[in-house]
Amino acid sequence: MTDLARALQEPWPDLRLQREGVGLGMWFFLTSEVLFFAALFCSYAVYRSFNAEAFHIAAAHTKIVYGSINTALLLTSSLTMTIALRAAAAELRRPTLLCLLATAALGIAFLICKGLEYRSDLAEHLVPGAGFPLTPPATQIFWGLYWIMTGIHALHLTAGIAIVLVVTTLFRRQIIPVQGSTMEGVAIYWHFVDSVWLVLYPLIYLAGRS
Template sequence: MSTESAMLAQQFDDAAQQREASALGMWTFLATEALFFGVLFAGYTVCRVRFPAAFAAGSRHTDMLLGTIETAVLLTSSCAVALALRDVQLGGRRVAAWLLVLTAALGLSFLVMHGFEYYSEYREGLIPGIRYTQQGPLAGPMQLFFCLYYFITGFHSLHVGIGVILLLVMARRTWRARFSAQYYTPLELSALYWHLVDIVWIFVYPLIYLVGRAG
């Protein structure tokens, strides 16, 4: 019995129908996630228009170097997971498994760097409600910037963490030859999820780290 036949759920007539249903479900899920982040970005933009000076000042407190490195790390991880999927589609296994481990490691390094960012901001007194020591006329509205900053980046980091776990599971299954050139749907859907995580960050990076920084 092939891997594809073994993984066919009883409610489906054939593997193609199961693959199409799985893809539709994943794209629906990704659409809801995109809508959620879209609302966050819209709210952030409205607040930035309302308090341009305070948001520009808040943006200058973020670590642009770390943010740039984090962006490069996620873009590299997106390439790695795409190569892993392609290797499985061509009948590979070991290279794909190691590429998935590399992708997960890059995701973990992203989270570690984000942790260093948060710790640095804590020491600077930039965490509203916990440790906020900023003074001056912009200190009040600048708290709004940091509230949105922590919510957006924190929620994104949660998605990265979920993705790391998912990729490690996929790496294990790939290593154990659970996928083949004929059956790789779970890996394909996991790769789609990871690409969403990367795309969201591509919007987060300029919105928070770059816009208004020169002001």
């Protein structure tokens, strides 16, 4: 059985329709995710409109160095994922595997950097509740949203890393071919997670430095 034949799954009659189906399914899934994050972003916008000065003060205490490093890591991971997708389309198995591993490694580096940032935030007691060091009290709203939004993004990224590693293993063992629709679905999800961070970065790290 050829790789193309193995790539075709039931109930699709041909690979073109299968790719379109996978793409459409992923976009439906991501639409629900977009609505979820949009609700968080709207909450941020509403609270900031009523507490502009407090948000400015709170955001000034975020660690922009960590945020900038993580932005660079995710932008680079988007590049390696794009190269992996192109390599898979050209049926270049080894470059596809290498770029997928590089993408997962960059994602793990992001989580490590985020963990270091969280440790620094905890050391400064920047968690809403008793002993919160900033004033006015509305600064706690910003930090509450910070922990919620970045935490949810980190969970999505963790899921993305796991998916990339599983798919890489399946490709390496030739259980599924690299030129199938699986690669396209993985790439769509990864780029979505990266795009969410590109919205979070200015909201969290630049808001207090404008």
